[in-house]
Amino acid sequence: MPKLWNETIEEHRRAVREAVLKVTAALVAEQGLRGVTMSRIAEGTGIGRATLYKYFSDVESILAAWHERRIAGHLEELAALRDGPGSPGTRLTAVLDAYAGIQRRRHGHDPASGAALHRGPHVAHAERRLLRFLGDLLAEGVAAGEVRDDMAPEELAAYCLHALGAAGGLPSEAAARTLVRVTVDGLRPARRA
Amino acid sequence: MPKLWNETIEEHRRAVREAVLKVTAALVAEQGLRGVTMSRIAEGTGIGRATLYKYFSDVESILAAWHERRIAGHLEELAALRDGPGSPGTRLTAVLDAYAGIQRRRHGHDPASGAALHRGPHVAHAERRLLRFLGDLLAEGVAAGEVRDDMAPEELAAYCLHALGAAGGLPSEAAARTLVRVTVDGLRPARRA
CATH class of the missing domain: 1.10.10.60 (Homeodomain-like)
Known part of the structure; x- marks a missing residue:
């Protein structure tokens, strides 16, 4: 009570x-x-x-309020990892691992109601913030020689978020971590073929 | 007439x-x-x-019929590239380049009507076919030592399609090709860090 x-x-x-x-x-x-x-x-x-x-x-406005808070909580969690110890590459992997986990857990929701919630303006706003801060972290990675420099950091950030959307269909946390490794391997400075 | x-x-x-x-x-x-x-x-x-x-x-059913045919055309185009000359890796890049171009051009549509079209069953069907044939191509790539083997080919296929969804926000065909390079770099056999 x-x-x-x-x-x-x-x-x-x-x-x-x-x-x-x-x-x-x-x-x-x-x-x-x-x-x-x-x-x-x-x-x-x-x-x-x-x-x-x-x-x-109505119940929709309660769910919207709950979802807005949940998204804000996720952003805080990701920002804490971004501000943690380690090189830009290490922190990037930590942020992406957490994001992939969030995407994977999302999948349990009812897709139709989930999609309705995700059309809310708070989601678009959170995604823009996330793209911006991932872009900043990737720019740090470029400066440190850990991230490729042939694509703009904000475009690489969009690549990361899109690629990790595939976590929704994965059967385990281990598979989600492998997806993060695949995604991060795409970010490394181009090697000679 | x-x-x-x-x-x-x-x-x-x-x-x-x-x-x-x-x-x-x-x-x-x-x-x-x-x-x-x-x-x-x-x-x-x-x-x-x-x-x-x-x-x-109504006009919606005309657009649905048009879209169904368009998607079928895209699948044929991608299948022709898959069956083209070259190693699995070369054909994979050709397929993904074409897919990224399709995603990029899609972006010009009105997002709301476009989203409605994309909820049609023919789109889900086409995506499953595409995932399956990309998965087969990736399995060939694994056998040829061109693609990493620490993730199932069908999961790597999902990674590719998700990652290339980012092409929708890119300003040029050149940027879309770079996105394909980034995505394909993620597929390469894991290197020692």
């Missing part, structure tokens, strides 16, 4: 929102996107349905 | 269909997907609107 009766209305609202998003995350993890309904959220939070509808007009 | 009055009804129908798809292709090339309307097709073919509606219930 969330602590609903806080000192201020603002805190109260935030607590309700947190409780809703927490229960939503649990429902998605257990039953997939289709398992999330207003009734189950009301039940899981202990918030009455009437109150719930004052906060969110 | 198409030759509409042939010996048999079947030939006549085929001629109408051909004329419609030919005019549709020209309209898409000139004005994009949104430029295709029943009126313009009627005008371009010289077929009355009433007759046109007996063949196709």
Whole structure:
């Protein structure tokens, strides 16, 4: 049960929102996107349905809020790896390994509802941020002689994200890591044939 | 003007269909997907609107028929390159160069209508065929020592198609060819780091 009766209305609202998003995350993890309904959220939070509808007009807007937070969490996770120790190449592999894992886990969702969520503007925004920061990391890699210089870093970043989209169809984390190795091998300075 | 009055009804129908798809292709090339309307097709073919509606219930079904044929044409083009001269690696690069060009030209279409077309079952079918034949070509490449053997050929095929999806955002054919080089470099037998 969330602590609903806080000192201020603002805190109260935030607590309700947190409780809703927490229960939503649990429902998605257990039953997939289709398992999330207003009734189950009301039940899981202990918030009455009437109150719930004052906060969110429908289940789609709850899923959108949950997804936006999830995407933001992924970006933070990837940014932490980018800022970690090691050469640009090492950090790039760490970021791409994590991204491939995210892509692979995404695949479990119901494709139709998942596609609807992914058309949201927050996804396009997150992808642009990710392309930019991967591009910066790749530019560092070029400067360090670890990454090929015959293609613009931001174009190489797009190559990485597209290539790792293939992680969605892979059967294991090990296969996803191999996909990252394949992708990263494509980034290495061109060798003489 | 198409030759509409042939010996048999079947030939006549085929001629109408051909004329419609030919005019549709020209309209898409000139004005994009949104430029295709029943009126313009009627005008371009010289077929009355009433007759046109007996063949196709709406412009969406005309676009679907046009797209299905276009995709089939692309598959034939790629299969011819696969069956061309040279080592598996040479033929693979030729196939991927052509595929990247197709992806790049696709980008000119209106994204929303384009996405609707691409949800059609014929696209999924064509993608499966393409994955299968690229997988076969990659397996030949593995046998010839030109392609890495630490990932299944069909998974490498998925990597290729995903990676070349990035061609859609590239500014030139030259950039698309570089993307193919990057992608193919990822396929080479693993080198010691």
